[in-house]
Amino acid sequence: NDSYIGTYCNISSDVCTVAQPCENGGTCFPNDTLLDGHYCECLTGYKGYNCENNEQACTESKCWHNGTCVPINATIASMNGLNFKCECIEGYDGTYCELGIxxxxxxxxxxxxxxxxxxxxxxxxxxxxxxxxxxxxxxxTNKLKIREILSSSFAFIAIGVISVTCGFVVVMDVLKYVFHIDPVECERDNYRKRREAQRRARRPIKPNQTKIALRFQYVS
Incomplete structure (x- = not known):
């Protein structure tokens, strides 16, 4: 009889007896029409094909910061000691969503x-x-762009003025010391004459002093 196995043919060969797939106290029923050859009737509070999910694990709020509690497989729960996991919102992490990212x-x-x-x-x-x-x-911003443009414009103007001034000084020195031509010599002499005339004009005019004749007579 294919329904029994073992040395003495005393062990049922159905999947419920051999594998005992139903977890958390679920009752197994053989059913050859199903893919796994069985189905589980779960106790209250458990769900899943093999009653592996404990829905009672999330009856109380265990996840922080608005995390979502999700029951997990009993096999996984036995590995980490928890029968639930927390799906955290963005910005939080950790077993209970207690860690801020x-x-x-x-x-x-x-x-x-x-x-x-x-x-x-x-x-x-x-x-x-x-x-x-x-x-x-x-x-x-446009304010900063305008400010940068104005600063650059002033900088270019200043550089241009300095360049022209330096060029003028160099040309004047070349004319004076290389070609012995002093373009401002006449102007400089005229300026000195005008200054001298102004100084003389500012000098006070002394009035004619009255001459007084003194006669001394000795008395013996």
């Missing part, structure tokens, strides 16, 4: 921006908000 760990804000965690999302706070904006503070 630093969302700014791999974020680099530009232009002195500071990364902050706001509403479970990272955000770059731009310190110079009048000059920079964007997710990473990477964009320049």
């Amino acid at each position: 630093d969302l700014c760990e791999n974020i680099t804000c530009e232009n002195r921006g500071i990364c902050q965690t706001v509403a479970m999302q990272w955000k770059c706070s731009c310190l110079d908000s009048a000059y920079y904006y964007g997710d990473l503070c990477q964009f320049k």
Whole structure:
């Protein structure tokens, strides 16, 4: 009889007797029409093909920070000592979703921006908000662009003025010391004459002094 096995043909060969697949006190019923040859009738609070999921594991809130409790297979539960697992929302990790994840760990804000965690999302706070904006503070505002253009313009003007002045001085020195031509000699002499005339004009005019004759008489 194929229904029994063993030395004395005293052991039932159905999968329920041999494998005992139903967990958590579930009752196994042989059924050759099913793929695994059986089905399990689970006790209250357990579900799954082999009654492996303990739904009572999540009757109380065990996950922190709005994590979702999910019953797990009894075999896995026996390995880690827990009959549930927590599916954490973004920003948290750990067995109970108790660990906060630093969302700014791999974020680099530009232009002195500071990364902050706001509403479970990272955000770059731009310190110079009048000059920079964007997710990473990477964009320049129109105010900063205009300021940079004006600064560059003034710099070019200053460089041009300095270059012209230096060129003029070099040309004057070449004319004076190489070709012995002093283009400003006449002007310099005229300037000295005008200064001398102005100094003479400012000198006070002394009035004619009255001459007084004194006669001394000796008395003996």
